Amino acid sequence: MPGTVLLLAASPLGRGRLVDAAAVLPVLAAVAPTVLSGTDTANVVELADPVDPQGVLTRLRAAAAAPGPLTVFLTGQLHLDRRQRLPHLALARTTVATVRYTALPWHWIREELRLRAPGQTALLVDLHADPEAWRHLHEHPLDCGRATAVYGRIAPPHGRRGLAEPSYMKTVATLLRSGHRPPLDDLHQQALARIPEETATNILLAPAPVQAPQPYPAIPHPAPGGTLGTGPATGGRQTYGGPVGTGTGTGAVVEPGAVAEPGGVAESDAVVELDAVVAPGAVVEPGIPLSIPPQLASPATRTPLAETAAPADPAADPHAAISTAVRAGRHEEADAIAARYQEAVADEHGPASEDALHWAEVRADLAMFAGDPVRSCRGWLEVAEHRLAAGQPADAPAVEAAVDRAHHQWGRIEEAAHARELGPALARLRARVPGRRQGALEDVRRQLSQLQQT
Template sequence: MINGDDMTPGTALLLAAAPEGKGRLTDATSVLATLAAVPPSALTGTAVATVVELADPMDPQTVLTRLRAVAAASGPLHLYIAGQLQLDRKQRQVHLALARTTATTVRYSGLPWHWLATELAVRPPGTTTVVVDLVADSETWEQLARAGFGLGPGVRLYGRVAPPPGRRTMLGPSYLKAMAEIWRTGARPPMGQLHELAAVQGGSDGALLFGAGEGVPPSAVPDLVTQHERAHVPQQAGREPAPVPYQSSTTTAPGAAPASAPAPSAVVVRAPVPDPAPDPHPAILSAARAGRHTEAAAAAAAWESEALRAYGPGSAQALHWLEVRADLAHLAGDAGRSCELWLMAAGARLQSGQAVDDAEVEAAVDRAHHEWEQIPDPARVRTLAPDLVGLRRRVPGRQRGALQLLQQRLEQLQIRTPGAAHQA
């Protein structure tokens, strides 16, 4: 590794996906060959670059694994995403459609957009750039027009979302292709200028355009979890307040009255919120109850990131926001994600020194167990089973026979876990 800012390695993830068959609205993967002809340094803005390519992936868990890997990179991260957006008709959540996605299976076969927002929210602000060239189906387009679209604070978002094309018409990722063609000439304009050129050359009439919008920050999402409205989150009485977040505003002079929250596509300037900071929980809950699950999840993840930086892993503040995220996944109807987050919370509490019979540890394991029982996808059930069994063996809880019930369920599903044969 060569030291020095000029040699800081960057990472680019190229993700192109669209459903197979007649539900396909865009030829997303056609852009990959064009982007592959671009020098990697142009994709990342760094002299040294790593490029990861995902072409028509089928499994959302595979995409999530790759996202986590690139999100862990310490240098600048650029994501280039071409594809189509579809709505889960039951939960009204936006998904990036994958190769096997259909209108009826999108909840299980697509990548929930809030997963992407959550994974990127833990990165240092200003180190992540996402460029999208997306097409929305009719239902998703209507929802985006009402609720907006973003990836949370700290993420620079460029690109477009096009409305659904006419019948028997397929759109191409012309915005990203135009961007790649500009790079191939040897030009390296700033991203904002590049976005404007690509939007014009790619033909973006009628599309939603994003020019470095930073999504919705924690303070801009109106009110999750109040002391009296929490369905599952433990009371936080006696704990220190969470660190002060950042608040988006227009370029208002210091001391001037703050402007109203900008639209997701607005260019914003970030300024510290003066004390006392408002309680963010009611705002996040309001967003989740209104069906804006991506916004709510991104806001909670941003607060968790602030808590991690201010107080460190294993702190009461960071654990609280991790559990809020688990509750949000529950409210969004994503039992698998909720189970995963509750497992993480239980493991973090144990690692921080809490006893196996601590009420908060037991509650986290119980909730992970409950969410696991609600997961409809057998593959996801099998993936999470070993971690749940390992924790349940350490933390049997106060519900008699919980471990036995879990083992019976595993036997019914024909799932074998390490050490199962040695359990009484």
């Protein structure tokens, strides 16, 4: 099975530039794609100083949806947005005042990668932090999700004139140019050994030893008997591409022509399409089939729940059974498994508990995979209402993501009656949770007005 490699180097073009991130790309591009990926064949996507966060998200989403191993080489700099104090990867047009709208939120990266199978994703980073981000990272370590192996370093502001060098990533690329890719643990240590004077003051990133999961009591259920689903929806009304927020994520590919502006520049409503990929390898095509990994990651604090199929394996995770059912087209069976777990944790912890909301989010994603935007939209609306009722702020990433996903799925509903039914609830939520894209509430109101005239 071919691997996928994403080479991403980004930093502002103006005075806020801390590191010459793009300088590493020629060195990485000189490495054979198969060596970059560690597989027999590989597709490589290269992004050099991208401008639009949505464009980066679209290509990251396509890479994350591709089957087989994924390796991301990421070079750039981190800043905090002024509103939520969350880390962002600065892009070409990013300034201190526009981080929220022109940079890529780090949790978008985490949420796209979290849907992949454990052991299939590696993230190698060479990042430089501005003073605020550097202080923040000492209290809030960079979260990349449980399913992603992360190697690299985060450097503090270097305090000298001129730009910092992405020396860690250049060293990694130089080692790989030998034509051999050692295990990533060894590659990381070899790179650090070559630049000890620089990395001595860095935050070093490497996977922690894997701990065996503790078994969770199995929830019995009848033998599988679900029917084939309809498959992903195609077509529909105007689509809305909501951002990926904390605690949620579909991993879906943005279709060509879909309006998708989760973090773009406020004054832009540009249409983003998967039309061109710079690659010293194969091209990731538009509309790439969605690959459902064998584990939909649960929140980091949750002990994996047990697989419930007979014979029961107390150490297994039901997310694997759900993914297997979805791949086989048994969407009703997948939803039934998730529903049983949602009911069990709701009885024990309440319907608004994080465990119950996790399973509600999984079911909303499953409805999307089954091509049922009505049920998916309704599920995301309920998740958003629960989070707001629990006191979570309207700009919390999990709340914004739930409303944005509800908006996106509502835009794919073809039956006017269902769209009219769910539209008012979405409009009320949009008034409370405007999200990052300007004009989202006006978009709902405009489409509702059109629906009422039909």
